[in-house]
Amino acid sequence: MSRKKIIAGNWKMNKTPSEAVELVKTLAPLVQNPEVDVVYCVPAIDIIPVRDAIAGSNVHLGAENVYFEESGAFTGEISPAMLKDAGVEYVIIGHSERRGYFGETDQDINKKLLKLLEHGFNPIVCCGESLEQRESGITMDWINMQIKIAFQGVTADQAKGVVIAYEPIWAIGTGKTATTAQAEEVCKGIRETICGLYDEATAAAIRIQYGGSMNAKNCAELLAEPDIDGGLIGGAALKPDFGTIVKC
Numbered sequence: 097m098s099r100k101k102i103i104a105g106n107w108k109m110n111k112t113p114s115e116a117v118e119l120v121k122t123l124a125p126l127v128q129n130p131e132v133d134v135v136y137c138v139p140a141i142d143i144i145p146v147r148d149a150i151a152g153s154n155v156h157l158g159a160e161n162v163y164f165e166e167s168g169a170f171t172g173e174i175s176p177a178m179l180k181d182a183g184v185e186y187v188i189i190g191h192s193e194r195r196g197y198f199g200e201t202d203q204d205i206n207k208k209l210l211k212l213l214e215h216g217f218n219p220i221v222c223c224g225e226s227l228e229q230r231e232s233g234i235t236m237d238w239i240n241m242q243i244k245i246a247f248q249g250v251t252a253d254q255a256k257g258v259v260i261a262y263e264p265i266w267a268i269g270t271g272k273t274a275t276t277a278q279a280e281e282v283c284k285g286i287r288e289t290i291c292g293l294y295d296e297a298t299a300a301a302i303r304i305q306y307g308g309s310m311n312a313k314n315c316a317e318l319l320a321e322p323d324i325d326g327g328l329i330g331g332a333a334l335k336p337d338f339g340t341i342v343k344c
């Protein structure tokens with residue numbers, strides 16, 4: 097089965113609304129590629145201006161987080177309905193920065209995934225091991241656990257529309273990319289886990305990204321691997337390099 101590649105930028109806590117619009121304009125001529133789903137996952141306050149700036153283009157709108165309740169006394173949080181109404185299609189959940197700095201658990205991520213699917217979003221579920229875990233040889237055990245908990249209660253049909261981002265924590269924002277073999281090994285392992293949880297058709301349909309210091313130089317090799325269906329891009333998403341990744 098051929099899966100459409102997906103290149104998503106994770107802007108993190110960068111760009112004021114006016115800077116965000118400028119960045120969209122700079123990147124506009126560089127990111128045109130009908131063979132790829134291009135997504136900008138932007139800070140909450142940039143969602144509306146970025147939505148307006150990408151209108152009519154091939155770029156899809158994404159958010160960096162969501163809360164799993166519908167509404168109520170959850171100061172500072174953003175509900176799925178708010179994101180939907182603003183035109184968001186993709187939502188990153190379980191990023192290692194959210195897990196590490198804000199204490200998000202696998203159970204939270206499961207609740208968020210179920211809620212996003214209920215509202216018809218395309219979730220991007222992040223997983224990944226620390227350097228310590230890699231060096232102890234438990235990378236795949238750790239990731240299997242993250243995936244199994246995240247997907248509890250998700251049907252095979254729903255799972256087919258989910259994007260999984262494999263992001264080794266030691267490679268995020270460090271300039272230290274996983275080798276192509278390491279990235280492919282884990283992405284293939286994730287596909288096998290999905291096959292075990294569901295079936296071959298679901299495993300063949302689900303898209304798995306690599307993320308962790310992907311850039312204009314290393315993207316071609318990573319994206320040529322059979323189980324790497326795209327990239328989740330942090331630092332390079334804020335530069336013209338993002339266009340090179342989309343084109344490669």
Ligand code: PEP
Pocket residue numbers: 106263267268269270271307308309310328329330331332
């Ligand atoms: C990320 O934050 O998802 C990421 C992959 O960051 P970077 O590309 O900067 O390593």
